[in-house]
Amino acid sequence: GENVEQHPSTLSVQEGDSAVIKCTYSDSASNYFPWYKQELGKRPQLIIDIRSNVGEKKDQRIAVTLNKTAKHFSLHITETQPEDSAVYFCAASPNTGNQFYFGTGTSLTVIP
């Protein structure tokens, strides 16, 4: 099955700096890569996603890049704000079946 690895597990940045979280996946059949933000005790919420036919996608301060050849994708958050502090999960979904395989999460702390 698919194996998703995520780094780093914790990340602290100063407010206004950029944050980058990286994920790798193993199954070349994976074709959908969402990123979820989860605040403590709350539900995961989709912040951005990318499909395998696209190399980069941007939504305001958030961007995701995908390298299918290398099987890795990254989340970039620019001009970080304290409210960006949360756990971020990447996920991969192969086109066989419909489950998401989640990374182990990155706890992001933005220091005011």
Place this chain on the structure above:
Amino acid sequence: AAGVIQSPRHLIKEKRETATLKCYPIPRHDTVYWYQQGPGQDPQFLISFYEKMQSDKGSIPDRFSAQQFSDYHSELNMSSLELGDSALYFCASSLGGTGYNEQFFGPGTRLTVL
């Protein structure tokens, strides 16, 4: 906009008891997923249903079963509860039955087994 509804939000059970968690997907969504998330862990996929049929199976223990009903709501039945079953259980829904579409998560049910 309507979101995924889960009930109950909190549940406390004793070891060896049974529990039933309910999930009501977003209207018109035909696919439901169940995830288990332990403290500090990523969500672990348990099982999914598309059009009332099981569509994918993950790390769901044999003590658990689930189904999707004609109105598309789903129930996760958990028997012979163990301490290790204490976790947040999320239900998510999507439209289309494939892994290519956004999954919308419910607020979760926090299960505590004493």
